[in-house]
Amino acid sequence: MDQPFAITPTVAALVDADPHGPVARQFVPDAREHDFAPEELTDPIGDDRFSPVKGVVHRYKDRVLLKPLLSCPAYCRFCFRREMVGGEKTTLNARELDAAFDYIAAHDEIWEAILTGGDPFALSPRRLGAIVRRLDAIAHVEIIRIHTRVPVVDPNRVTATLVAALKCEKPVYVVLHCNHADEITAEARRACARLVDRGIPMLSQTVLLKGVNDDAATLEALFRALVRNRIKPYYLHHADLARGTSHFRTTIADGRALMAELRGRVSGLCQPTYVLDIPGGHGKVPVGPCYYDGSVVTDPHGRAHRYP
16 A cells, blocks of 8 residues: 555655755655655564564564554654554554553563554553553563654644553663654654653664655764754664565665764764564674774774784
């Protein structure tokens, strides 16, 4: 199916300000989305293969994805779940949620539960809070992580009521999807501050996108802006092989070169891990540059040094 189109007033204002800019490229449909490369997949990271019950993905032994909904306030044109989000039935019902919680409770190897989707922050604070409390009540789940784009695309959703709904005994981490410094508006900064000021640690994940952020200066500006707002850059994702997204993908060699350029140029606080989610569900691995070959180590300036 074609990916649904939706943007928020926040995103629309950024698009209007620069109709051909980095934010517009992420959210405005492009005719190239109908060009499917042979290597592209409907399920590029293998969600279906590792889904024992509806809404659950259990790819790694100690952690599990819980997808309570498959809708977002704004749809990214490069989304790796573009074939799944925005359909007719986008939210798990009570019976389906119970089955998901039963699965997590029955597997005591699960240490971390990750709420994703869709965007969990698109749920009402009441529903989101109920999910957090159910996870909090499972003894072996020690960490709750939430992946969201809402603080930058729809910051007014991050109300005091929503933040309060995240309060529980277990640590809750919020991972923000943000790809360009232009997304970090004054409203976005305030939304993130509401979370961090309540003691919720924030990390970020960024997708490396051709024509959006595939140069060192742009990534530097983004990562510095995130750290200024108390958000630790966590992952820089190589763009997945979702159908109709080849115009967004760089090469891994390009990504490595960018990471090498950033090494030494910005603080370690600003350095994410450059990762590839291996197609077919084989897991996420670092693919950044290597600085040591067994006898020679390369410094941040590209100079080689012997190491005993």
